[in-house]
Amino acid sequence: MATLATLTVGGLVSPTCGIAVADDPGALATGGSGAAGSLFQQNTAQGHKQNNSCGNPGISAGENVLDSGRAETRCATGDLSYSKHSITQGGDAHADGGSAAGTVTQQNTAQKGRQNNNCANPNGSDIVLEGGRADSACTTADASHTKHSSIKGGQAHAEGGSSTGGLVQQNTAQSGRQNNNCANPNGSAVIASDDGRVDNGCAATDVSHTKHSSIKGGQAHAEGGSSAGDTAYQQNTAQSGRQNNNCANPNGSGVVLEGGRADSACTTADASHTKHSSIKGGQAHAEGGSSKGGLVQQNTAQSGRQNNNCANPNSSAVIASDGGRVDSTCEATDVSHTKHSSIKGGQAHAEGGSATGTLVQQNTAQSGRQNNNCANPNNSVIPVTDGRVGTACKTADHSKNAGTVEISDGAKAEGGSSALDLFQQNTAQSGRQNNNCGNPNNLTLTATGSRTQTECVAVDRSTNIGSVYR
Structure with a gap:
C-alpha cells in the first residue's frame, strides 16, 4: 500500500507591504511492506505547484490486450503564471520505498519545485498490441514571468526499498523547475506485433x-x-x-516488435530570459543500491540546467524483426538570454552500488548546463533482423550572456565493486555542453541484414560579453 500526501497552502497577502507569501509544507509518499509475498507499488511525492501525475499503470490482473487498437497517454503541463514582489518557499518531497520478503517491483519518485510532470511510467504491467499502437507523450512548458521575487525550493529525496528476494525498481528525485519524469517502464512487457508501434516522447520547454x-x-x-x-x-x-x-529508460522490461517500430524522443529547449537575478542550484546525489546476488543498475546525477537523461536501456531486451525499427533521440537546445546575473550550480555525485554477484551498472554525474545523457545500453540484448537501430544525441548552445558570473561545483562519478565479474561505465562531466551518448555496456547486438547507427553532435555558438565562468 502506498500513501501519498500532497499539501499546498495558498498565498497570504500583507496589507502593509503588498508582498505575497506562499508556503508549501512538503509532500510525503511512504511505501508499504509485505511480510511474505511479492510487493508491487508506485510511491510518488510531488511538492509545489503544477504537479502532474498522469497515466501510470499499476499492477493488472492480466494482460492489457488491444487487437488493432491504440493505447494513448498524454500529459501536458504549462505555466503562464506571473509573480511580482512574492516569496515562495517549498517544503521537501520525500518518496520512501517499501520492502518485502519476496520480489519487490516498485517506482519511488520525489519531485520538488514547479512544473513537476510524472507521466506514463508502467509498473509491473503487460501491454500487448496486435497491429496496434502505444503512445506516451509528456509536455512541460514554462512561460512564466517572475519579477522582484524570492523562490526557495525544498529537497527531493527518493529512497529505494529492499527485498530478500529479487528487486526491480526506479528511484527518481528531481529538484528545481520543469522536472519531467516520463515513459520509464518498470518490470513491464510491451509487445507490439503485426506492424505495431511504440512511441515515447518527452518535451520540456522554458521560455x-x-x-x-x-x-x-x-x-x-x-x-x-x-x-x-x-x-x-x-x-x-x-x-x-x-x-x-528523465525519459524513456526501460528497467527490467521487454519490448518486442514484429515488423513494428519503437521510438524514444526527449527534447529539452531553453529560451528563457534572466536579468539581474541570482540563481543557485542544489546538489544532485544518486547512490546505488547493493545486492547479495547480481546487480544491474543505472545511477545518474545531474546538476545545473537542461539536464537530459534519455533512452538508457537497463537489463532490457528489444526485439524488432521483419523490418522492425528502434530509434532513440535526445535533443538539448539552449537559446537563453542571461544578463547581469549570478548562476551557481551545485555538485553532481553519482555513486555506484556493490554486489557479491556479477555487477553491471552505469554511474553518470553531470554538472553545468546542457547535460545530455543519452542511449547508453546496459546489459541489454537487442536482436534486429532486417531492421534498424538508430541513436542520435544533439546538444546545441546558442545562448547569449552579458555581465554574468557562472560557477559550477564539479561532477564526481564513483564506481561500485563486486566479488565476481564487473561491467560498468563511470562518467563525470563538468561545465557546459556535456554529451554522454551511445555507449554499449555488456551488450549483445545482433543485426542481420540491418543497420546500426549512433550519432552525437555538440555545437557551441554562444555569445559571451563581460562574463566569468568558473
Whole structure:
C-alpha cells in the first residue's frame, strides 16, 4: 500500500507591504511492506505547484490486450503564471520505498519545485498490441514571468526499498523547475506485433522571464535499495536545477516488435530570459543500491540546467524483426538570454552500488548546463533482423550572456565493486555542453541484414560579453 500526501497552502497577502507569501509544507509518499509475498507499488511525492501525475499503470490482473487498437497517454503541463514582489518557499518531497520478503517491483519518485510532470511510467504491467499502437507523450512548458521575487525550493529525496528476494525498481528525485519524469517502464512487457508501434516522447520547454529575482533550489537525492536474494535491477536518478528531463529508460522490461517500430524522443529547449537575478542550484546525489546476488543498475546525477537523461536501456531486451525499427533521440537546445546575473550550480555525485554477484551498472554525474545523457545500453540484448537501430544525441548552445558570473561545483562519478565479474561505465562531466551518448555496456547486438547507427553532435555558438565562468 502506498500513501501519498500532497499539501499546498495558498498565498497570504500583507496589507502593509503588498508582498505575497506562499508556503508549501512538503509532500510525503511512504511505501508499504509485505511480510511474505511479492510487493508491487508506485510511491510518488510531488511538492509545489503544477504537479502532474498522469497515466501510470499499476499492477493488472492480466494482460492489457488491444487487437488493432491504440493505447494513448498524454500529459501536458504549462505555466503562464506571473509573480511580482512574492516569496515562495517549498517544503521537501520525500518518496520512501517499501520492502518485502519476496520480489519487490516498485517506482519511488520525489519531485520538488514547479512544473513537476510524472507521466506514463508502467509498473509491473503487460501491454500487448496486435497491429496496434502505444503512445506516451509528456509536455512541460514554462512561460512564466517572475519579477522582484524570492523562490526557495525544498529537497527531493527518493529512497529505494529492499527485498530478500529479487528487486526491480526506479528511484527518481528531481529538484528545481520543469522536472519531467516520463515513459520509464518498470518490470513491464510491451509487445507490439503485426506492424505495431511504440512511441515515447518527452518535451520540456522554458521560455520564462526572470528579473531582479532570487531563486534557490534544494538538493536532489536518489538512493537505491538492496536485495539479499536474486539479481537487483534498478535505476537511481537525481536531477537538480531546471529543465530536468528523465525519459524513456526501460528497467527490467521487454519490448518486442514484429515488423513494428519503437521510438524514444526527449527534447529539452531553453529560451528563457534572466536579468539581474541570482540563481543557485542544489546538489544532485544518486547512490546505488547493493545486492547479495547480481546487480544491474543505472545511477545518474545531474546538476545545473537542461539536464537530459534519455533512452538508457537497463537489463532490457528489444526485439524488432521483419523490418522492425528502434530509434532513440535526445535533443538539448539552449537559446537563453542571461544578463547581469549570478548562476551557481551545485555538485553532481553519482555513486555506484556493490554486489557479491556479477555487477553491471552505469554511474553518470553531470554538472553545468546542457547535460545530455543519452542511449547508453546496459546489459541489454537487442536482436534486429532486417531492421534498424538508430541513436542520435544533439546538444546545441546558442545562448547569449552579458555581465554574468557562472560557477559550477564539479561532477564526481564513483564506481561500485563486486566479488565476481564487473561491467560498468563511470562518467563525470563538468561545465557546459556535456554529451554522454551511445555507449554499449555488456551488450549483445545482433543485426542481420540491418543497420546500426549512433550519432552525437555538440555545437557551441554562444555569445559571451563581460562574463566569468568558473
